[in-house]
Amino acid sequence: MNTQFAIFVFLALATLIGAASVALSRNIFWSAMGLLSCLVGVGGLYVMLSADFVAITQLLVYIGGVLVLILFAIMLTSQIQEISVSNRSVGLVGGYLIFFVVSTLLSFVALWAPWRLTSKEPVANTTVALGDGLLGTWLLPFEIASVLLVATLVGAIVIARKEVKSDS
Amino acid sequence: MPHLTLSHFLVVSALLFGFGVLAVVTRRNAVAVLMGIELILNAANLNLVAFGRYVAGGISGQVFGLFVIVLAAAEAAVGLAIILAIYQMVRNIDTSQATTLKE
C-alpha cells in the first residue's frame, strides 16, 4: 500500500499547489496554469478512487472545455497582470481568515466524524455500470441535464453575441 | 506510511474548497472568480466520488460526479459569456467595475 500512498501524496500536492496558485498568483495566466495542475490532480485522485470514467470525463470536459474557454477569455479580455489582488469588500486578511476557518472546520469534520465505511469492493467496469445507471435509475436527471445543456447553449450564444443596434 | 482512507481524500477536498473560497472572495478579476468556483465544484465532486467509493459503495457517487461535471461545464460557458458581454460594455472585467444594470 506504500506505493499507493506515495502516488496519493504526489497527486494531492499537485492539486493543492495548483489550487493555491489559482487563489494567490498575481498573473491570471499563471492562475490558469495552476487550475490545469489542479484539474489533472483531481482526475488522478478519481483514478485512485477507481472511478476511471469520471476521471476521463474530468480531463475531457474540464481541460478540453472549461480550461480552454478560460484561457480564451483571458486572452480576449487582456487583463493579464492584476495589480491589486484584494477585493475591497473582504480584503486579503479577511480572505485568509475565511480560508483557515473553512478548511480547518471541514478537515476536522473529515478526520473525526465516525464514517460508516462500506466493505463493498469498487465496481470493476464502471463504463458499463454507469451506462446502465444513466439509462435506468437516473434516467430523469439525465434527461433534465440534457435539457439544461441545450438551454445553456442557447443562453450563452444570446448573451455573447454582439447586438445589432438600431438607430432609434 | 499509513493506509489510504476516506479521510485523506476529504482533507484534500476541504483544502481545495478553502482555496476556492479564498479565490472567490479575494479576486477582482471576474475570470479568476470563475476559476475559484471551478475549484469549489471540484472539491464537492471529489467528496461525492470519495463517499461513493468508501461509504455508499456502487456507482451512485460517480453518477453524481458526472452530473456535477456537466453542470460545471454549463456554468463555465454561461459565466464566460457574461464576462465577455461585460467586457464589451465596460472594457474591463474587474468585478467592482460592473455596477450598472444597463448601458
Next chain:
Amino acid sequence: MRITLGLDSTSLSRRYPRLAILATLFMAFGLPLGLYVAALAVFPLNTPERLDAMAEQWLGYDLAGSPYRYIVYTAFLLLVAFIAVNYTAVFGGVSTWVERRVAGRMQSRIGPNRPGAAGFLSWVADAVKMILKEDTIPAEADHLLFRAAPYFSMVGLLLPFVVLPFGEATVVTDMNVGVFYVAAASAFVVVGILVSGWASNSKWALFGGIRGAAQVMSYEIPAGIAMMVPVLMAGTLSMQGIVRAQGGWPWQWFVFQNPAAFVAFFIAVTASLAEGNRTPFDLPEAESELVAGYHAEYSGFRLAIFLMVEWANMWIMAGLAVTLFLGGWQVPGYGAEDYARLLGTGLLPAPGWFGLQLLSMLMFVVKTWALVFVFIWLRWTLPRVRVDQMMSLCWKYLVPGAFLCFVVTLVWQLLVPPAGVAFTGYALTALALFVLAKFAVATRRNISKVAGHRVDLGNW
C-alpha cells in the same frame, strides 16, 4: 572559400555511395523494423502477472512478494514508453521526408535528394540542424511558459499511444474507456497551442493560438460524435474491443457495414485533419496571414518538437481512423481462436504466434501508411480554407452530419438483420473498389496526357 566539415553528408555520400545506401537502408527499414520488433517483444510482457511468472521461472525470484516489485513494473513501463516515444520521433522524421518527396512529385520537381540514397537522410540532417541552432527566447516573453509550451503539445501527442493498438497483443494497455481517453488527450495539444501563443508575447503567435483553440475545440465535436458510430456498432469503448468486433476482409470493416458509418468515416477524417492543424485547415500557422502562427517565435529544439508533434500527429489521426473504421490489425482469414491456439499455454508464446502478431502489425502499419499518403496528397492538392469557411464547414455541415450518422446507426443497429449488414458490406466494398478503379484510370490518363505513355521514375 568553401568550408567542409568532415561530417558533411553530401560529400560523404559522394565519396562512398555504398555507405550512403547502406545507411539509408538501415535508417529506412532497420530503425522502424527494430522498433516494431522491440514493441512486439516487450508490449505483450507488460503485465504484472506475466512479469511475476517470468521472474519466478527464470530467476527463481519471488517478484510478487518482493518490496521492489513496483520498481520493476515501473522500469518495464519506462521501456515501453521509450519504444513509443522513439517510434513517434522516427515516424515524425520519416514522414517529413515522404511528404517533401511526394510534394516534389506532385509539383513536377524533385524534392530533397542529396543526403543518403534518394535524399532519405535529409530528415536526420534537419533534426541535427534544428538541435544545433540557437534556442532564442524573446526578451518580453514569459520565459518559463515559453519553455514549457512545446511539452504540453508533446504530452497530448504521446498520450493516445497508450491505447493505440499496433497488433493483436501489441498495445501498451487496453483501457475500457479507450476511445474516450483518446478524445480527452487532444485537450493537451490545445493547451500547448494556447500557452505557446500567449507566452511568445507576439501578436502573430497570439492570433495563431486563439485561432488554433477555436478550431480544435469546434472540430472536437464532429470528431467525437463520428467516433461514437463505431462505438455503437461494437458496443464497447475499448479500442481492442472495437477492432475485435470487425473482421479482416474489407466487407467486415465498420466503414462498409452501414452507410452511416461510411459517411461518419469521412467526417471523422476531415475533423481530425482540422484537429491536427493539417492543410487545408492549417489556419493557426497560416504563413500568408500570421507568419507562422503560434510557433512564430520558436527556434531550435523547441521548434523541432512542435514540428515533430505536427507530423507525428498524422500517425495518431490515421491510426485512429484505421482502428475504428478500417479493421485495425485484423488479418484476413484469422480469427480470435487462431491467436488463442497459437499462443499455447507455456510461459512464452510459440514462434508461430509471434509470426501472426507480426502479420497483424503489418496489416495495421500498411493501412495507416496508406491513409497518411492520402493526408499528404490532400495537403498538396487543396488550398487553405478561410476562417469563416472553416467554422461554417464545422458547425453547418459536419456537426449535423455527424448527428445524423449517429441516429441512423442507432436505427440501423436495431432494425437491420445480419444478412442485410453482410449485403451492405459487399455492396459498399464493391462501390469503393469501383471508385478506386475510376480514380486509377483517371490518374493514368492525366499522367499520359502530360508525359506520354511513359511514367518517369528515374530521377530519384
